[in-house]
Amino acid sequence: MVQDVSVLVGGRAGEGINNAGMVIAHLLNRLGYYVYMYYDYPSLIRGGHNFALVRGRDRPVGVHRESADFVIALNQETLLRHKDRFIPRTATVFNSDAVHGNGEAVSVKDALHAENAPEIMGNSVMIGAFAKVAGIPWDDVVTVFSRHLPKGTQQNLAVARRGYDQVSMVSPIGHAGGNTPRALLTGNEAIGLGLAAGGLGAYVSYPMTPSSSLLHFLAENAHNLGVTVIHPENEIAVMLMALGFSYAGTRTAVGTSGGGFCLMTEGLSLAGMAEVPVVLVVSQRTGPSTGLPTYTAQSDLLFVLHAGHGEFPRFVVAPGDAAQAYSWSAVAMDIAWKFQVPSFILSDKTLSEGVYCIDPKIHAGSLTECTREWDGPAPYERYRDTESGISPLLVPGTKGAVVKVNSYAHDAAGISTEDADIVRQMTEKRLRKAGGLSAALAEYETVLHEGPETAETAVICWGSVRGVCSEVCSDMGIRMVQPVVLAPFPVESIRTALDGVRRLIAVEENATGQLGTLLRLFGIPVDTEILHCNGRPLTPEVLSGRLQGVLS
């Protein structure tokens, strides 16, 4: 029997629902569960309805479920809005000062009053009550609060205990078998740590949901990780400033969402022409235009693959969970510098702001030393033509070298030219790097696949949707294929992963089937597309229903 727990916590924006969800996630983590948390909030600061769905499983998990085994209601709206999530075994814990309901009633006011605690600690009362209802040992509550609520720990614990004691154990969830707690991270935090592992020296970004939490994370940890964090006047400046950092020898990344990336495309072409390495984190949200700022989409794949004028190689990776985000972010940085190309980490709201659990000893690989000595004849040439197309990369300040980079068509020394032969030669040199990049990627698992090798039906998906696809395909005995790298497109590895498949179903959170379009372009027919475009991530219930519909 699968151990699978789903906890909903809901309340008004500004009530700390995200933090409450995190504490619950940590409690499940302590009980040996794999953990995932989805956090849903509208684009406002106060008021409105926020909720978190925390899921614990005895096996890897990367998506929330529709139904809830536990509902923690801080306000009446939580019960009204989420009535469809109730199933016969759902246990409800509610704040009796604000909510009329059935289940375990907790007076937050009384608990706070008894401990003379501020209103902000109300969530701790509710979490304490939930712990009792779910049969979570009090010791685990103490451990989690001590580790993850460093401010006012004792008072928080005191009010939590008051909540704990007000209710009875209703539906004990038990231990899920994991011995060591895993590390809980959002996708954006995983990207930030992965970039740091890849030698990140500067992060330049203008706030835009859902990339902003990466800016906040790196700004908060700038000194600890040795990263300079700059928030300039707009995304145009972001991109150009990043290229200045990179030119001067600092491994640099930028971060944004679709609208901000529109402004960066001018600088992206410059990076392509001038061969200045840079990493771009693009976290998708529902578009076009302002769209739904705090909801998800996978509608910028073709944009990111084709953005910028002119032709130049690029690397695009779309991690599907925090572990992939961590490892591939380090690789993306390394590739940018090794091949002197723009390197993209394509995320979305689900990945960026979802909370995942990863192995705290995860290894990110080692860095390539790419600033080489100039061994050619003097003078140094920034764009010396080589067999690989990769020119030795020196930075300004190097003794005896004049380092000239140029947005114009240029010769080997970096001086502008309109000479037809040199223009052709340099174009070919730049594009030759793509071949080496494809070859280098043979060392990586650019296409992941799961499920029975004999299955004749396969689901193909990319990015965060892998979480839901993995779970549903496993339940239904379907093969699942996830291309993690999308440029250069790993067409041969996809073909291998699809060997023996007679029916291919693409699952994407967009309206036009962008991966499907790409597959067809490379000669891989897609039989069916399951597309989902309402800003909310697919859930196992929704996807399995749609797959059954397609397969019957």
Next chain:
Amino acid sequence: MTGTNFVTSAQNTWCPGCGNFSIQHTLKNLLSDLEKEGTDPETIVLVTGIGCHAKMADYLNVNSFYAIHGRAIPVAAGIKLANRDLTVICCVGDGDAYAEGLDHLVFAAKRNIDITVLVHNNRVYGLTVGQYTPTSPLGFRGKSTPAGTLEYPINPLDLMLASGATYVARGYTRRMDQLKALIREGVRHKGFSFVDILQICATFFPVTDHYNARVYDLQAHDPGDFNQACEKAREWDYNSDAPVPLGLFYQRAAPALNEKVDSHRLPEKEREQAIYRFLASRQ
């Protein structure tokens, strides 16, 4: 080492009589002076936008980032933030700095990033063959405004003073000694330096006589007095026939952004440890 040849072998394609020659000559001499005084030429970086001015990147034999239209300033800022030991000089045009990239100019001044911005202000788009710029006078007949512009020009000095620039000067290509001194002091200034350089466009805006008759050197002027600087900056609004003061309008000592930003880096091993410490804190 001294005696570096600061001119490349690239063929020069500025029009005869172009004001850019004077600026190139001034920069070349300044680079030689800096080298003689002990600055490694390898630590000097030139960043340019796009336009006639920007060919400086091809013509001067120093590190250069030949950027895109309007975007030289953020590149220059990034370079300085990455390596504060570099001397960063940024050549931009008036279309570059005052139109396409105005936001970057204002913010560079606001941040007091230690770069020197030289605006080759010929008050016309040259390379795109003759359209009005933000500093063209009212009624300027260009290819996009054949009946004359309907807009007054902006006053960049006034704008820079309002934006918090800590070094604000105006030079003129036919006053080369003064120009060199202004640029030199700008490079030496520890903070954001702005020099608006009046130059003629020999082909599309040849107004040498007009400038010669109106320019004069600021005298008995206290560059430490902000109000006086504003007053002198407003004497000529880039439109009227008023006298055109040249020289250093304003200078103030203030900590530069690059001195304040946390540039601390970690060796690979320590960085790895920091990552594992963070992961452990999330268990």
